[in-house]
Amino acid sequence: MPDSRDGQSKNTIIMVTEGPSIPDPREWRIVNAWSIALAGAVITLCCLAWFKPEPYREILTFVPDGLAATFQVTLLSICCAVPLGLLTGLGRISRNRLINLVASTYVEVIRGIPLLVQIFYFYYALSGLLQLSRTAAAVISISFCYGAYMGEVFRAGILAISKGQTEAARSLGFNRFQTMFYVILPQAWRTILPPIGNECIAMLKDTALVSVVSMPDLMQRARSFANNSYLYFETYTVVALIYLIITLLLSKVVSIMESRLNYYDGKR
Template structure:
């Protein structure tokens, strides 16, 4: 779910001030202005890495064996995540533009898509695309997984794009139109570049949440990280040990990715400040 607080126009650059887009899924993005060595992010990352290393050293059997068993699934997880991001982000942008469109038909289609997709759990969507749609269109498990995740997160990202675009002062649009820009040029050359600073953190948050939700594709026999863990646990009956390692791997990956998003946000703010 995406929400935004009330914003007041900034008299210096015409952008909305104190605008925050909140996303209720995924880890929190580290504040790019916080450069303290010891903070919640560093404690969580160090704790996860040290715990995993200690388990492998203290009890190689089974922890080292589990760690050596799952890399193939990790590759599949990243593959599904990257493909889903490449599809979901453009779909979210189109949906966000449709949600603010003055054309009633386009607005209605985009709004209906958001309401329908957000009202159906992702797991149900995965089952639907795999067992119903895939049989009609001859889709592979990977294609069905990517399509279902992309459609689900495209709706959520559409709300992020909509909120970010609406956060920009109308004065920016009026100024661009007075310079002779048409609607397309105004949106892609003036509004979106300014909105991206607000949009980036929640979009990054959604991408990280997407990686975690790829664990759901294991229910359709996708050999992802979760499916590999399930296979090992079913053979060894070491459920606690297996899922402890998997939880630590997911935690380390999501923390690292959240830091990447934080660095990107910091660089974006730095270059905006130099303009």
């Protein structure tokens, strides 16, 4: 099989519109934008809690209870959105006109409706039919929304692979299923990983929207504290810093994973 680096453009870039900027895995300088942002957020949060324990330390002990709900919704949504995105991406490039039409319609419809509206729709509009819990409504709405966006990422990553790879696999006796899952997707994953990681981090940030259905996530806990104490500036400053720290750390994890993929691909 030809080397994957010959079958994929080295300049292939999948543009993303949400989420943090993934650190360049080739950037090993200690002082860079990522480290400055992380250090600034951590130092600011620590200084606020140390020099002004009331109310900042009290806020820090109150809002983290919602982190468990935030991560629960995020992880469940990722587990649903990534397979859905893969199926959507495959459907978008399918030669079957019906499958292609269904996948394309799903993408157009979901991407045209704001996530907040989808959350309201699943929890309130369909509550009489489906009897969804807050968690189920949040996971389903976020999964459907991001599945459409991830479908476009998978589609672009798959199409970035040279047709010569497919032709070489078919000449070796692989069927279409084997060609896609054993040849194309492993090569496309190097291109797909950064934007997929970006979408997953953006998904975590968008879990703040589930607070509108009174789910006790990080944002809902912050709203509850602010409404009781009227310390809106202090409360949302802490929440913003917590979200920033989490997203920066996760973006670094994605960068490390991308670096590992490039390392092993370079050794082949």
